[in-house]
Amino acid sequence: MIDDxxxxxxESRKKAFPxxxxxxxxxxxxxxxxxxxxKISDDIVPRVEAGQFTDGDFKPFFDQLRMNVTFTWDxxxxxxxxxxxxxxxxxGIDLEKYSTLSSAIYGELLDKYRSTEQDAASKKSxxxxxxxxxxxxxxxxxxxxxxxxxxxxxxxxDIFLAGLSWLAFRTVFYSLAASNLGTDLFxxxxxxxxxxNLLSKLHKNNPSTFKPLIDAMNDCANKSLNRIVEYxxxxxxxxxxxxxxxxxxxxxxxxxxxxxxxxxxxxxxxxIQARQRLIxxxxxxxxxxxxxxxxxxxxxxxxxxxGITSKYSVTTSQGVSTSNFITLWNLTTVLSxxxxxxxxxxxxxxxxxxxNLVPQKGFKGIYxxxxxxxxxxxxxxxxxxxxxxxxxxxxxxxxxxxxxxxxKFRKVKSHWKIPM
Numbered sequence: 031m032i033d034d035x036x037x038x039x040x041e042s043r044k045k046a047f048p049x050x051x052x053x054x055x056x057x058x059x060x061x062x063x064x065x066x067x068x069k070i071s072d073d074i075v076p077r078v079e080a081g082q083f084t085d086g087d088f089k090p091f092f093d094q095l096r097m098n099v100t101f102t103w104d105x106x107x108x109x110x111x112x113x114x115x116x117x118x119x120x121x122g123i124d125l126e127k128y129s130t131l132s133s134a135i136y137g138e139l140l141d142k143y144r145s146t147e148q149d150a151a152s153k154k155s156x157x158x159x160x161x162x163x164x165x166x167x168x169x170x171x172x173x174x175x176x177x178x179x180x181x182x183x184x185x186x187x188d189i190f191l192a193g194l195s196w197l198a199f200r201t202v203f204y205s206l207a208a209s210n211l212g213t214d215l216f217x218x219x220x221x222x223x224x225x226x227n228l229l230s231k232l233h234k235n236n237p238s239t240f241k242p243l244i245d246a247m248n249d250c251a252n253k254s255l256n257r258i259v260e261y262x263x264x265x266x267x268x269x270x271x272x273x274x275x276x277x278x279x280x281x282x283x284x285x286x287x288x289x290x291x292x293x294x295x296x297x298x299x300x301x302i303q304a305r306q307r308l309i310x311x312x313x314x315x316x317x318x319x320x321x322x323x324x325x326x327x328x329x330x331x332x333x334x335x336x337g338i339t340s341k342y343s344v345t346t347s348q349g350v351s352t353s354n355f356i357t358l359w360n361l362t363t364v365l366s367x368x369x370x371x372x373x374x375x376x377x378x379x380x381x382x383x384x385x386n387l388v389p390q391k392g393f394k395g396i397y398x399x400x401x402x403x404x405x406x407x408x409x410x411x412x413x414x415x416x417x418x419x420x421x422x423x424x425x426x427x428x429x430x431x432x433x434x435x436x437x438k439f440r441k442v443k444s445h446w447k448i449p450m
Contacts, residue, residue, distance in 0.1 A: 032207060034060065039144040049293070055146070059371050063210075064150050066369040067203040070232065072152045074198040076191050080160035081440070081450035088194055090227045094248060095131055095220075096401060100435050101157075103171055103181055103448040110171055110448065111184035112157070115433040117440065127404045129431045134220040138193040141200065151199035155191045157183070160449060174443045201225045205232060208395075210371045215395040222397050223247065229358075242266040246356045247399055256332070258324045261315075264360035267328060269335045273351040273406050276344040279413035285420045300341060304334040311359075312394075348409035356397040 034055040035043050044052060077085035081100045083092055092099050098117035103110040116128045142148045157165035171181035201221045205228075208215035217225060226247055230237045245252040246268040258265045278288045295301055307330050317323045335355065343350050407414065441449050 032058070032060075032204075034146050035144045036146055043144075049289075058207075062371050063203065063206060064147050066206055066371065067199060068150050068152075069369075070206075071195075071199040071202045072154075074195075074202075074228075074231075075152065075154045075156055076194050077156040077158075078450070079158040085156075087198065087224075087228060087231070091224050094223060094227060094244065097128060097131055098437075100440065101187060101450045102435055102440075103450060104184075105446040110173075110179060110181040112165070112181065112187050112450065113184050113433060114187045114190045115435040117437045118434040119437045125432060125434065127401070127408070130404060131220065131400075132190070132432050134218070135193040135197060136189060138196045138200070139189060142192075142196040148196075151196045153192065153195065155195070157450075171448060173448060174445055197221060197224055198228075201228065202232070206369060206371070217395075219398045219400045219403070222395065223400055225395070226397060239264065240358075243356070243358050243397065246354070247397055249354075249399055249402060256328050258321050258328065261320050264358060267331070267357045267359070269332055269355045270339060270352050271335055271355045272339050272342040272344070273353045273403070273410075274342060275407070275417055276346070276351040276410055276413050277342045279410070279416040280344050283416060285417060300334070300338050304331065304338060307331045307334050344413065346409060346411050346413065348411070351406050351410060351413075353403055353406065354399045356399070358395045358397065360394070 031047065031050045031052050032055060033040060033043070033052045074087045075085060076088050077083065078101055081102060083089040083099060098120040100115050100117050101112055102115060104113040105111075116125065116132075118125070142151065159165055159169070163169065165181075165183070169181060170178040173179050197220070201217065201224050204217060204221075205215065205225060226240070226243050229235070229240045229243070233239075242252045242254040243266045244250075246255055246266050255266055255268050274292070275288070278291060279285075282288060282291050307327060311324060311327045311331060314320060314324045314327055339352065343352065345351075407417075410417070439447075443449065
C-alpha cells in the first residue's frame, strides 16, 4: 500500500488497515510514477454516444460487469439534466447489485479527494448526442414539442464520469508500481475488473493474449485456463474456493473477530501446503523442462485448494457457497513494455525481505469473479444477517439505488424525458 494520502487522512487509513505494509511516497520516485501514470491514463477517456458507452476501455468494462449503463435527459425543476441510469429488462443483473457496483464507482471519488495527487487524473469525457452533436456548454436540446431548450450535464452524471477517470488513473498507477517493485498486484475487485480489460493496451499486446483472463472472470469456458503452453506466454489459473466469510459467520459468529481469526488460519496445514505449491509454481521457472513441471504443480495447487474447499465450505438453503480464485501469471517478457521507473527500489529497505522469498520475475495479479461473488453473498440467508450484524451506518447515510430506464422506452420522448 503506497501512502500518498493527505496528512489529515493518513492515520485513519493506517488504523483501518493496520496489518498492511505501508510505503511512504517519499521513498519512491513518486513524481515519475505519477507522470508515467498520467501519460497512459490521459488516453483513457469515457465516451458516451446516444446514451451508451462506445469507447474501447469503459464499454468492455461495463460489458464484463453486465452493467447496462445508459444516459437520458431528465427534467427537474423545468430544466433538462443528463442523468446516468441502468437499463431495466436488458438481461443484466438485478437493481440491488447494479447499485452496489455503481456505489463502488462513485466511491472512487472518496479515494481521490484523500489523495495528494487528486488533480493528476484526467477530467476529460466525450459526450455525443444521438444526432452526432457534441454535448458542450452551448448544446441545445430539442424537446417533445420540437423546441430548442437548454440542457446541462447533471452533477450525478458528472460525478459518475469523474469516478471512472479516477478508477482508470489509480488502476494504472498501481499496475505500474507493482510491475516496477516486482510485487504481486492486489486491487479492489472493481479496479481489477477494469484492469483485466486494460492489460492489452498497457502491454501493447493482441487482445487474445489476455482472453483467458477475461473468460475466467466471466465464468466462460476456455481450454487455456490452468494450462501452461510455453514459457514466453502468460497463463491464467482459475480454482474454486470457499466463500470464507460464510464459514467465518457460521464458525466464529462475531464479525469483529473475523480478521484476527483469518490470520490464524494461515498456520493451518492446508493453507501452508497451498502456499507452498504456489511458491513452487513460481520457482519452477528455473527448471529445464519448465512447462511440464509447472503443469504438474498446477494440478497439485488444484488438489490443495480442493482440500480447503472441502473443509471450509458452507451449505446454505441456496447450496454450497463458493468463490473463484483467479491468477494471472507472467514469468517473462510479454509484460515488460510497461514503463520502467528509474531507481524505483533504491531506498525501499522495507521490501528487502521480499527479494529472498521467491524469484522476483514477471508480473502476477489476483482476480475475482465480482458478479458471481455478489450473487453468492446475497444468497447467504442467516449468515448474511450475521455478517451485517456489526454494520453501523452514519446518521446521515442512505442507500444508493440506481435510477432505471425500461429498455422498451429507451428511445421514447416524453414531456419529462428525452433520449440522449
